[in-house]
Amino acid sequence: MEKTKFDIDNENQWCPGCGNFSILKSMKNAFITLDLEPRDLLLVSGIGQAGKLPNYLACNMLHGLHGRALALATGAKIANHNINIIVNSGDGDCYGEGGNHFLAAIRRNIDITLLVHNNQIYGLTKGQASPTSALGMKTKNQNHGTISNAFNPIATALALGAGFIGQGFSGNMQQLTHLIVEAINYPGFSMIDIYQPCVSFNKINTHAWYKSRVFDLKDSGHDYSDFKKALQLVHNKNHQIPTGIIYKSPGIPFHERLDVLKNQPLVEYSFNAAQLEKTLGIAQFDKGDNQ
Amino acid sequence: MHQDITILIGGAAGQGIQTIGALLAKVCHNAGLFIFSVDDFESRIRGGHSFHLLRISETPLSAPCFEPDILVAIDTKTYEYHKNTLSSHGIVLYNSNDSKKAESNIYNIPLELLAQQAGGKIASNTIAAGAVLAILGAAFKDIEQVLKEQFVKKGKSVLDLNLKAGKSGYDIGRKIDSSFCFDFTLVKHENMVMTGAKAAALGALAADCRFFPFYPMSPGTSIISNIVKYSDQLPIIIEQAEDEIAAVNMAVGASFAGVRSMTSTSGGGFCLMTEGLGLAGMSETPLVIINAQRPGPATGLATRTAQADLLFAINASQDEFPRFVFAPGGVIETFDAVKKAFYLSEKYQVPSIILMDQFLADSAKTESGVFEIGHEHKSFLEQETKLYQSKDYLRYKIIDTGISPRRVPCGSDALVRASGNEHTQEGLSIEDPENRSVMVEKRFKKLKLMKNEMAQPLVFYDNSSFFLAAWGSTKGSVMEACAKLREQEIDAGCIIFEDIWPLDFNTIKRLLENKKLIMVEGNATCQMGTLITQQTGIQFNESILKYDGRPFYPEYIMKKAKQIMGY
Numbered sequence: 117m118e119k120t121k122f123d124i125d126n127e128n129q130w131c132p133g134c135g136n137f138s139i140l141k142s143m144k145n146a147f148i149t150l151d152l153e154p155r156d157l158l159l160v161s162g163i164g165q166a167g168k169l170p171n172y173l174a175c176n177m178l179h180g181l182h183g184r185a186l187a188l189a190t191g192a193k194i195a196n197h198n199i200n201i202i203v204n205s206g207d208g209d210c211y212g213e214g215g216n217h218f219l220a221a222i223r224r225n226i227d228i229t230l231l232v233h234n235n236q237i238y239g240l241t242k243g244q245a246s247p248t249s250a251l252g253m254k255t256k257n258q259n260h261g262t263i264s265n266a267f268n269p270i271a272t273a274l275a276l277g278a279g280f281i282g283q284g285f286s287g288n289m290q291q292l293t294h295l296i297v298e299a300i301n302y303p304g305f306s307m308i309d310i311y312q313p314c315v316s317f318n319k320i321n322t323h324a325w326y327k328s329r330v331f332d333l334k335d336s337g338h339d340y341s342d343f344k345k346a347l348q349l350v351h352n353k354n355h356q357i358p359t360g361i362i363y364k365s366p367g368i369p370f371h372e373r374l375d376v377l378k379n380q381p382l383v384e385y386s387f388n389a390a391q392l393e394k395t396l397g398i399a400q401f402d403k404g405d406n407q
Numbered sequence: 408m409h410q411d412i413t414i415l416i417g418g419a420a421g422q423g424i425q426t427i428g429a430l431l432a433k434v435c436h437n438a439g440l441f442i443f444s445v446d447d448f449e450s451r452i453r454g455g456h457s458f459h460l461l462r463i464s465e466t467p468l469s470a471p472c473f474e475p476d477i478l479v480a481i482d483t484k485t486y487e488y489h490k491n492t493l494s495s496h497g498i499v500l501y502n503s504n505d506s507k508k509a510e511s512n513i514y515n516i517p518l519e520l521l522a523q524q525a526g527g528k529i530a531s532n533t534i535a536a537g538a539v540l541a542i543l544g545a546a547f548k549d550i551e552q553v554l555k556e557q558f559v560k561k562g563k564s565v566l567d568l569n570l571k572a573g574k575s576g577y578d579i580g581r582k583i584d585s586s587f588c589f590d591f592t593l594v595k596h597e598n599m600v601m602t603g604a605k606a607a608a609l610g611a612l613a614a615d616c617r618f619f620p621f622y623p624m625s626p627g628t629s630i631i632s633n634i635v636k637y638s639d640q641l642p643i644i645i646e647q648a649e650d651e652i653a654a655v656n657m658a659v660g661a662s663f664a665g666v667r668s669m670t671s672t673s674g675g676g677f678c679l680m681t682e683g684l685g686l687a688g689m690s691e692t693p694l695v696i697i698n699a700q701r702p703g704p705a706t707g708l709a710t711r712t713a714q715a716d717l718l719f720a721i722n723a724s725q726d727e728f729p730r731f732v733f734a735p736g737g738v739i740e741t742f743d744a745v746k747k748a749f750y751l752s753e754k755y756q757v758p759s760i761i762l763m764d765q766f767l768a769d770s771a772k773t774e775s776g777v778f779e780i781g782h783e784h785k786s787f788l789e790q791e792t793k794l795y796q797s798k799d800y801l802r803y804k805i806i807d808t809g810i811s812p813r814r815v816p817c818g819s820d821a822l823v824r825a826s827g828n829e830h831t832q833e834g835l836s837i838e839d840p841e842n843r844s845v846m847v848e849k850r851f852k853k854l855k856l857m858k859n860e861m862a863q864p865l866v867f868y869d870n871s872s873f874f875l876a877a878w879g880s881t882k883g884s885v886m887e888a889c890a891k892l893r894e895q896e897i898d899a900g901c902i903i904f905e906d907i908w909p910l911d912f913n914t915i916k917r918l919l920e921n922k923k924l925i926m927v928e929g930n931a932t933c934q935m936g937t938l939i940t941q942q943t944g945i946q947f948n949e950s951i952l953k954y955d956g957r958p959f960y961p962e963y964i965m966k967k968a969k970q971i972m973g974y
Binding site for chain 2: 126154155156157158160168170171174175176177178179180181184187188189190191192193194195196198199200216217219220374376377382383385387388389391392393394395396
């Protein structure tokens with residue numbers, strides 16, 4: 117395999133044949149397409165097999181807690197909105213443990229790119245059902261099958277007004293690379309839910325299973341600016357999996373909503389003792405107004 | 408004797424008790440008098456029973472007083488609840504249309520009726536304030552000035568109504584004989600009236616805090632409310648997070664990216680933040696958390712005060728890592744502690760926790776100390792130099808102090824990798840046992856230096872026959888109790904802990920050895936006493952513990968101390 121400037125010498129811990137390898141490769145391809153340097157990138161992740169990804173890439177990295185990557189990334193982006201931030205998360209990490217942050221990130225329209233490695237199973241904890249496991253899926257810990265309906269991330273994101281929603285498949289790296297490029301280029305919150313097989317624990321949603329269901333929205337002439345059509349796609353009852361850009365529409369990113377960030381990132385302000393003294397002076401003597 | 412008067416204004420939530428208190432406080436403050444006020448309120452917006460305690464003195468105050476000289480009873484409940492705490496020469500201003508006095512020291516004032524006569528029922532609080540200020544000896548022009556400041560924005564008719572109401576109350580107050588007079592001749596002074604919450608907010612600004620994610624929780628929210636006002640003048644972003652877990656993680660994320668960040672909460676929210684606290688510990692990312700304590704567990708008493716999270720704060724989160732814990736004893740102490748917490752958190756790349764409580768956060772006092780910006784905003788971030796090239800950069804480089812040079816991500820070719828997983832010097836995940844041990848030791852290397860940064864407890868009246876030992880917000884009440892006991896020729900000293908963790912307990916041991924200790928704490932298990940015993944082997948003798956959700960008052964501490972010492 118061709119070496120890239122994003123490769124690093126660190127032993128990869130994923131199972132051989134894991135869909136994560138293709139996601140990692142697609143990311144590198146996308147970064148190269150975008151002419152990015154490792155120094156330009158901050159990868160933020162939580163816990164799970166997907167959360168390990170930044171360890172296998174030349175980049176700046178903040179590897180945090182289970183489910184909390186979006187909150188960490190939001191903080192980092194508010195501090196410095198000039199940084200390119202990409203969050204690698206999984207179906208358990210993002211839609212389960214971190215569900216609240218997923219909702220909030222969409223509402224904030226924080227300008228980061230979320231890549232959810234969705235294998236419809238918990239890999240790192242050895243095969244429990246995930247929020248996206250189909251109803252009735254049997255696992256070691258759900259021995260009579262799951263009893264909750266599957267979470268539909270795309271429908272949820274659409275309902276909340278997300279401005280860039282993509283559906284990828286690890287088996288189509290060319291498309292995934294393109295999706296990642298488009299997502300990074302989108303000013304605002306962009307998410308790509310990426311179906312991937314889990315070769316160790318998910319014996320149902322295998323590579324072949326996905327392969328026989330996915331189709332490229334480009335081929336079907338989908339108009340991704342049409343919200344109603346996007347909604348129809350996610351409530352697709354014929355068990356086909358549409359991939360590509362599901363929905364895209366412009367919005368004002370979080371940092372552009374704040375006057376203080378209009379001219380420069382928060383981190384670049386220098387400490388202004390004079391202004392502070394003035395402010396503290398006012399603060400000290402606004403008599404009795406202390407409630 | 409200096410004049411030292413306490414006024415209790417009580418009524419139902421929504422009756423404007425705090426408005427009366429604020430008016431009184433402003434007029435007194437303008438005259439150079441010292442105040443200390445406490446708000447006692449229920450977790451409701453309307454009804455119930457709330458009160459505002461306002462102590463006014465000619466000399467500086469460090470504690471509230473629980474025995475009112477003037478009881479302003481807006482409703483019957485207030486009179487019933489507080490008549491027994493009235494000081495020996497105290498009087499009652501009773502909101503009643505009844506012209507017959509029940510007792511010689513009760514003055515019935517028909518507040519609503521008089522307000523209606525002045526032009527509107529809404530001004531009944533101003534009637535009460537006018538009456539109290541007349542009793543205190545203020546001139547009407549002093550009141551007029553404050554009313555103008557307060558109501559000028561609301562238009563002429565509102566101002567006129569309040570001036571009329573103020574005068575009506577004032578005229579009634581003038582007819583009441585009392586010995587509660589102050590000298591209201593205006594004096595120039597630079598004192599300020601401030602709450603702990605506001606001092607915390609200003610401390611954060613002085614320390615160059617620029618990001619303040621939070622989730623609302625009483626009494627931690629009042630710190631945010633105090634910082635919001637300045638967010639248009641300074642580069643600071645205040646963001647309401649989706650929950651406390653998000654708040655702490657957002658703070659860690661921003662801090663990692665080079666912006667000083669803080670969040671504030673109370674015990675329950677702090678519980679949710681503990682995993683994030685651990686992330687700051689493991690990733691060696693600066694973080695400041697204020698826990699304004701309230702009684703728990705669970706929801707406990709939402710609007711009340713407690714000092715029961717001490718051992719929790721020291722031990723919160725999984726496994727072990729160095730951290731700073733501070734418990735400032737007063738308003739200016741809070742300002743300084745927040746600055747110090749930021750400074751040390753940055754310097755050592757460890758989290759800092761500040762333990763406040765509802766009493767400290769919400770109580771207002773006249774502060775004559777100097778609020779200085781200081782040096783705490785100084786950055787410890789490493790800049791690229793010719794001597795230190797990016798390719799050599801290791802975020803967790805092993806060096807003697809344990810404090811690896813810290814850089815912000817995307818600022819140079821150096822790749823900055825921070826992780827909550829155990830990691831190599833480069834920041835990459837690794838499970839190797841040898842690396843693990845080295846990294847645990849690296850993080851703990853800082854501890855020795857950290858201890859040197861901490862102030863020793865304050866000891867007053869060394870060689871006393873016994874010592875009242877307290878921490879945090881109880882400082883003022885304990886110090887006053889101690890001074891008053893000494894006035895009664897009781898040989899009491901006191902010891903106050905404000906820098907809590909990590910301490911050099913060898914020094915503390917020498918300091919406390921052969922001293923008879925009475926711990927004074929707002930919890931049921933004597934947490935500081937336990938910590939002292941655990942760390943030094945020294946047993947405290949007795950304890951005065953309070954866990955009713957209300958603050959310590961000097962009178963209470965004196966009474967208990969006397970019982971214990973057999974006076």
